[in-house]
Amino acid sequence: MxxxxxxxxxxxxxxxxxxxxxxxxxxxxxxxxxxxxxxxxxxxxxxxxxxxxxPGGSVKARSAWNLVRRGLESEQLRPGKTILESTSGNTGIALAMIGAALGYPVKLVMPENVSRERKRVLQAYNAETVYSSPMEGSDGAIILCREILAQDPERYFKPDQYNSEYNSEAHYLxxxxxxxxxxxxxxxxxxxxxxxxxxxxxxxxxxxxxxxxxxxxxxxxxxxxxxxxxxxxxxxxxxxxxxxxxxxxxxxxxxxxxxxxxxxxxxxxxxxxxxxxxxxxxxxxxxxxxxxxxxxxxxxxxxxxxxxxxxxxxxxxxxxxxxxxxx
Ligand SMILES: Cc1ncc(COP(=O)(O)O)c(C=O)c1O
The missing domain is CATH 3.40.50.1100 (Rossmann fold)
Structure with a gap:
């Protein structure tokens, strides 16, 4: 042949x-x-x-990468920090993938009822997951994530996808x-x-x-x-x-x-x-x-x-x- x-x-x-x-x-x-x-x-x-x-299978790769890239540029994300975010799923997968690729630990807060496939994918990327009440949807995850950040602000870099203009900037660019x-x-x-x-x-x-x-x-x-x-x-x-x-x-x-x-x-x-x-x-x-x-x-x-x-x-x-x- x-x-x-x-x-x-x-x-x-x-x-x-x-x-x-x-x-x-x-x-x-x-x-x-x-x-x-x-x-x-x-x-x-x-x-x-x-x-x-x-990569990571969704549109959220774009915003997650831009948020992390901007964090690295400003040195808010630097060695020793953990990436922390509340996410209903796809941003978490994207951040977990990017954290794994760049060598940063990732901790994600999400409603407990997100799909089984999502939970498994996050485990595969070695992300830590914290579950909020399934009854409270993505807002419950947002509130729990704020509490975790407030307990130890120095430990975390929070991309803050809901409030950072670097999220929309990803799509503008x-x-x-x-x-x-x-x-x-x-x-x-x-x-x-x-x-x-x-x-x-x-x-x-x-x-x-x-x-x-x-x-x-x-x-x-x-x-x-x-x-x-x-x-x-x-x-x-x-x-x-x-x-x-x-x-x-x-x-x-x-x-x-x-x-x-x-x-x-x-x-x-x-x-x-x-x-x-x-x-x-x-x-x-x-x-x-x-x-x-x-x-x-x-x-x-x-x-x-x-x-x-x-x-x-x-x-x-x-x-x-x-x-x-x-x-
Ligand atoms: C499956 C899916 N569709 C749509 C969206 C909405 O995208 P955006 O956050 O840019 O509004 C998301 C966000 O996480 C998502 O995961």
Missing amino acids: TGASTADRPRLATTAEALRIVDLIGNTPMVELRCLRESIAPGVTIYGKVEGFN TTGPEIWKQTGGRVTHLVATIGTSGTVMGTGRFLKEQSHDVQVVAIEPSDSFHGIEGLKHMASSIVPGIWHPEQVDRVVGVDTEDAYDMVYNLAAKDGLLLGQSSGAAVVGALEVARDLTSGVIVVILCDFGDRYLSTNLWLGWRDRHQLAANK
């Missing part, structure tokens, strides 16, 4: 290009969400930016420019969910600086008791310091069931297995698209779905299919 020529092989990063895993963060691909074509005008295209391709370039400046709408709001704030700010006409749409769960991991219902939550609602054109509330149905749809029809927040974002994008005759909508797909296989998202899927079959 003769070996494939060099030209046939996929091009891998050389050691000079990717000295560390953090050097591979960003530059994620975009893909058209083709299964939505039949529901929208022919002049409208919806692209998903597939953030699950980031990377996600926004990537979308502008990938669409050749044709993007008309950005659709992104709100957790800390870093993604929608930073990406939206960059795109609006390129063209005032770009519409920025933020997606939140439609009520406080929702099953969309990573997202915040603003009216009933501790509002992140970096959330500036006047900088978005529209906030759309999405029901959990609609978000889940969209996840099932995208997996079965487009081969894109995503997390529930991506389902919510795409439901929002479709709502925006329905009012348009032309446009290029870019929706941020925060992570892949394989880390939610043991959650209600997929337990519910079986029930719903049985219900449909029995009808």
Whole structure:
């Protein structure tokens, strides 16, 4: 058997290009969400930016790395310090990955009911985890994390993803420019969910600086008791310091069931297995698209779905299919 020529092989990063895993963060691909074509005008295209391709598997690699990078620059993060953060999951995974790569210990506070896959991944990266009450959601984790920090402030570096503008800056510096370039400046709408709001704030700010006409749409769960991991219902939550609602054109509330149905749809029809927040974002994008005759909508797909296989998202899927079959 003769070996494939060099030209046939996929091009891998050389050691000079990717000295560390953090050097591979960003530059994620975009893909058209083709299964939505039949529901929208022919002049409208919806692209998903597939953030699950980031190291650590989510959009949060971008903000976690920018927060750590800025901490190192200012020497607030230096040898001997532990990185401490409250996180509903993806930021924790990103920080744990970055801490492991850079040699810093990481301690994470999160609601006890985050998915089993997430807990295992954090163990693998050797992060320490502290659980807050599952009844109190991400706000319970925020409050417990504040208490831990207050007990020993010198020991910790807290990136403070909810209040540090370095979170949104990550997206201003990377996600926004990537979308502008990938669409050749044709993007008309950005659709992104709100957790800390870093993604929608930073990406939206960059795109609006390129063209005032770009519409920025933020997606939140439609009520406080929702099953969309990573997202915040603003009216009933501790509002992140970096959330500036006047900088978005529209906030759309999405029901959990609609978000889940969209996840099932995208997996079965487009081969894109995503997390529930991506389902919510795409439901929002479709709502925006329905009012348009032309446009290029870019929706941020925060992570892949394989880390939610043991959650209600997929337990519910079986029930719903049985219900449909029995009808
Ligand atoms: C799955 C998922 N979707 C969306 C978001 C929201 O992103 P942001 O914090 O930038 O608003 C997060 C944040 O943790 C997340 O984990």
